[in-house]
Amino acid sequence: MLEYRIFHLNDFTLQHGATLRGAVLAYQTYGELAPDRGNAILYPTWYSGRHTDNEWLIGPGMTLDPSRYFIIVPNMLGNGLSSSPSNTAPPYDRARFPHVTMYDNVAAQHRLVTEQFGIERLALVTGWSMGAGQTYQWAVSHPDMVARIAPFCGSSRTSVHNQVFLEGVKSALTADAAFNGGWYERQPMTGLRAAARVYAGWGFSQAFYWQHLYQRLGHTSLEDFLIGFWEGFFLDDRDANNLLTMLWTWQHADVGLTPGFGGDTVAALSSIKARALVMPAEKDLYFPPEDEVWAVGHMPNAELRVIPGVWGHFAGHGSNPDDTRFIDQGLRELMSA
Amino acid sequence: MLEYRIFHLNDFTLQHGATLRGAVLAYQTYGELAPDRGNAILYPTWYSGRHTDNEWLIGPGMTLDPSRYFIIVPNMLGNGLSSSPSNTAPPYDRARFPHVTMYDNVAAQHRLVTEQFGIERLALVTGWSMGAGQTYQWAVSHPDMVARIAPFCGSSRTSVHNQVFLEGVKSALTADAAFNGGWYERQPMTGLRAAARVYAGWGFSQAFYWQHLYQRLGHTSLEDFLIGFWEGFFLDDRDANNLLTMLWTWQHADVGLTPGFGGDTVAALSSIKARALVMPAEKDLYFPPEDEVWAVGHMPNAELRVIPGVWGHFAGHGSNPDDTRFIDQGLRELMSA
Numbered sequence: 058m059l060e061y062r063i064f065h066l067n068d069f070t071l072q073h074g075a076t077l078r079g080a081v082l083a084y085q086t087y088g089e090l091a092p093d094r095g096n097a098i099l100y101p102t103w104y105s106g107r108h109t110d111n112e113w114l115i116g117p118g119m120t121l122d123p124s125r126y127f128i129i130v131p132n133m134l135g136n137g138l139s140s141s142p143s144n145t146a147p148p149y150d151r152a153r154f155p156h157v158t159m160y161d162n163v164a165a166q167h168r169l170v171t172e173q174f175g176i177e178r179l180a181l182v183t184g185w186s187m188g189a190g191q192t193y194q195w196a197v198s199h200p201d202m203v204a205r206i207a208p209f210c211g212s213s214r215t216s217v218h219n220q221v222f223l224e225g226v227k228s229a230l231t232a233d234a235a236f237n238g239g240w241y242e243r244q245p246m247t248g249l250r251a252a253a254r255v256y257a258g259w260g261f262s263q264a265f266y267w268q269h270l271y272q273r274l275g276h277t278s279l280e281d282f283l284i285g286f287w288e289g290f291f292l293d294d295r296d297a298n299n300l301l302t303m304l305w306t307w308q309h310a311d312v313g314l315t316p317g318f319g320g321d322t323v324a325a326l327s328s329i330k331a332r333a334l335v336m337p338a339e340k341d342l343y344f345p346p347e348d349e350v351w352a353v354g355h356m357p358n359a360e361l362r363v364i365p366g367v368w369g370h371f372a373g374h375g376s377n378p379d380d381t382r383f384i385d386q387g388l389r390e391l392m393s394a
Numbered sequence: 395m396l397e398y399r400i401f402h403l404n405d406f407t408l409q410h411g412a413t414l415r416g417a418v419l420a421y422q423t424y425g426e427l428a429p430d431r432g433n434a435i436l437y438p439t440w441y442s443g444r445h446t447d448n449e450w451l452i453g454p455g456m457t458l459d460p461s462r463y464f465i466i467v468p469n470m471l472g473n474g475l476s477s478s479p480s481n482t483a484p485p486y487d488r489a490r491f492p493h494v495t496m497y498d499n500v501a502a503q504h505r506l507v508t509e510q511f512g513i514e515r516l517a518l519v520t521g522w523s524m525g526a527g528q529t530y531q532w533a534v535s536h537p538d539m540v541a542r543i544a545p546f547c548g549s550s551r552t553s554v555h556n557q558v559f560l561e562g563v564k565s566a567l568t569a570d571a572a573f574n575g576g577w578y579e580r581q582p583m584t585g586l587r588a589a590a591r592v593y594a595g596w597g598f599s600q601a602f603y604w605q606h607l608y609q610r611l612g613h614t615s616l617e618d619f620l621i622g623f624w625e626g627f628f629l630d631d632r633d634a635n636n637l638l639t640m641l642w643t644w645q646h647a648d649v650g651l652t653p654g655f656g657g658d659t660v661a662a663l664s665s666i667k668a669r670a671l672v673m674p675a676e677k678d679l680y681f682p683p684e685d686e687v688w689a690v691g692h693m694p695n696a697e698l699r700v701i702p703g704v705w706g707h708f709a710g711h712g713s714n715p716d717d718t719r720f721i722d723q724g725l726r727e728l729m730s731a
Binding site: 216217218219220221222224225227228229231232233234235247248250251254255256257258259261262263264265266267269279283342343345347348 | 553554555556557558559561562564565566567568569570571572584585587588591592593594595596598599600601602603604606616620679680682684685
């Protein structure tokens, strides 16, 4: 049973014009907010992840130590806990759920942070993958409110190649006629499993597979990994429309689309005031380090630190102790700076 | 109108036991066979490619000059011209077409080369992608018959990651209910187009997309590239069962499975007598250079030469003049060695 709290956004107007009535943000907190409200850290979720999936980076002795910081983990819109196709009442339900941007996610989180907790400044925003995208968006949407950011295995703008990777996932999912344009009564299992198999090649690096490291995750063969890990991942209480909502958010992510920047990603990056530690993974196939070299080159106060090793994108998933230590150490240095 | 010749294999027994009755190999030749039959080059096709798709590397002034060499391009089994699900009479037609290995392809080509042309030794075997796989297989199946090999953007054994990439393509194609287990009356268009979109992210590198190099191929936007190039590619007289037959061949490719080696890929590579020039592409996402470093390390007389640049796997497709020159120059040096 997932435990979390609900923040009522009530009428929430999205960047593209739709208004979600009765919108909610599901979130969880770890630790206590200091009397001066200066110890708050925001740690958004990733594609299909829930707040519990972020907990590997939180704990006693780690940088994100609840005895020291007040850590807020908001669930992304579309993830099934916050407002999503699967839990929204008609007429904006299911296939009619509107397009949600990274900007929208941050706008909703900003209301949570300010209205619910009265926080005026965040000590850190950090996140993996789409969580990294929200992290960048925070620094652009609210430059004076964010002291530090640490996006890992993500980007400020979804690259063209990354869009294509996602297009493959989407095409596989929707190729199943049971998807029925989003008006299914039961989950399109064939499509979900196909999407999982498409995703499998992207999530971990070539070298990860070469070395059979899926065995370290407890999988006894490649097929056991494809079914047990990947298909299981896509069937774990996921919903096809939810997945496509978040996929749209991801495909269209670009801090340059923040109001006021007119599509100029470089200008948006240049406007960031937060001290930044950017950690791409060496062999991430859809957020390659080269892209983050470019981003850091346009940020006034940013350091690039590549997570070494062969786990690819999943370096930021909490599955590999070496990568977890690397990220935690990076956060430690950033917080003491 | 494709022009080609047919070699009748008649009863052709495959490695896994099935016998294709009335089997054929479609092929084309370029140039004239010398009286001593010493100027023959074999240049097998790639996944879904036809002999005409190899012609970019053949021509006056190029290393594969028909005025000097007799170049044979055999069409791979399953490609729609040689025996394939789409052109085989019942009962081995369509979904019942048997599994074909790299070893089978080379066995069929060996019969063509020896029975039709009386060739005892090939000056060179070369090929791109699955053509590279057949090239390796030639050097292992017939070590005394192959003077030189030049596999480019391919491998001697399909890596686990490469298998996973293909699994995604297959899953997308077969997620379309119209595929109907291979017993479709019309091509499963949704599945073919989904497979194309999955493939799109793999065929070219992240940097290729970052730099919008699809514009160099005449495509006016990303979507124009996805439809015009990729979907067009998968709809260009392809057949779903044919694609899956070749995909199976690819997924299961391993020179170690040649009879006599008992699955020992290293032993098979070590048995190669041909002088080898191995040319992976720097940013090939499914045949990464690292894998070929490994293979070359087990071959007695092999040089590795990485094709530089950002075209990824399609460095070997003949679309980029720089890559074509690089490959042609490599072949030139190999032939004069």
